[in-house]
Amino acid sequence: DQQVKQNSPSLSVQEGRISILNCDYTNSMFDYFLWYKKYPAEGPTFLISISSIKDKNEDGRFTVFLNKSAKHLSLHIVPSQPGDSAVYFCAAIDRGSTLGRLYFGRGTQLTVWP
Amino acid sequence: DGGITQSPKYLFRKEGQNVTLSCEQNLNHDAMYWYRQDPGQGLRLIYYSQIVNDFQKGDIAEGYSVSREKKESFPLTVTSAQKNPTAFYLCASSIVSDNEQFFGPGTRLTVL
Numbered sequence: 418d419q420q421v422k423q424n425s426p427s428l429s430v431q432e433g434r435i436s437i438l439n440c441d442y443t444n445s446m447f448d449y450f451l452w453y454k455k456y457p458a459e460g461p462t463f464l465i466s467i468s469s470i471k472d473k474n475e476d477g478r479f480t481v482f483l484n485k486s487a488k489h490l491s492l493h494i495v496p497s498q499p500g501d502s503a504v505y506f507c508a509a510i511d512r513g514s515t516l517g518r519l520y521f522g523r524g525t526q527l528t529v530w531p
Numbered sequence: 532d533g534g535i536t537q538s539p540k541y542l543f544r545k546e547g548q549n550v551t552l553s554c555e556q557n558l559n560h561d562a563m564y565w566y567r568q569d570p571g572q573g574l575r576l577i578y579y580s581q582i583v584n585d586f587q588k589g590d591i592a593e594g595y596s597v598s599r600e601k602k603e604s605f606p607l608t609v610t611s612a613q614k615n616p617t618a619f620y621l622c623a624s625s626i627v628s629d630n631e632q633f634f635g636p637g638t639r640l641t642v643l
Binding site for chain 2 (some may be wrong): 423426449453458459460461462463466498506509510512516517519521522523524
């Protein structure tokens with residue numbers, strides 16, 4: 418059963434506008450969340466993360482928001498650029514677990530058009 | 532230059548043959564992971580290892596095997612028992628106490 422869900426397989430946004438990618442999770446033990454970006458035929462690269470003790474983390478054009486009560490997080494990209502076109506994966510981990518593994522969503526393909 | 536290398540980039544295999552995918556890291560990371568990516572499926576965990584000579588099954592371990600004889604290396608064997616082996620395979624590593632995983636460039640396996 419998918420513990421991390423990205424319900425939008427694709428998103429199309431005009432250059433300069435805001436991109437909002439969403440992620441939901443079911444496991445209330447998850448306490449750390451990450452976003453990865455992936456280009457075709459390459460490995461994912463880490464983008465930004467957030468701990469469950471925070472509700473917002475910002476890094477340049479990228480901001481992640483966490484709503485623990487709704488078990489929902491979102492990644493905002495402002496302004497969007499054509500180079501942001503990629504697949505974005507949301508991931509979560511229960512840092513108290515001995516398993517020490519990430520759980521990934523299925524990804525959202527972002528397309529930024531000029 | 533520290534990083535993770537996977538070889539080869541593209542691999543072709545005849546049905547019924549075993550094949551081994553290489554993953555090497557020089558980041559001094561204790562933990563290593565194997566994922567497979569299929570269209571619309573995201574990243575699914577095959578096997579992972581948090582320490583040398585120990586590894587755990589992930590969500591889709593059937594038809595795969597691994598070994599972890601050295602800290603730097605975590606090879607994945609796709610056996611003939613894997614029913615649908617054509618996919619993009621990704622290796623990753625991390626510090627056990629950290630959460631961020633670093634990924635290699637991936638290997639595209641095609642079964643003919």
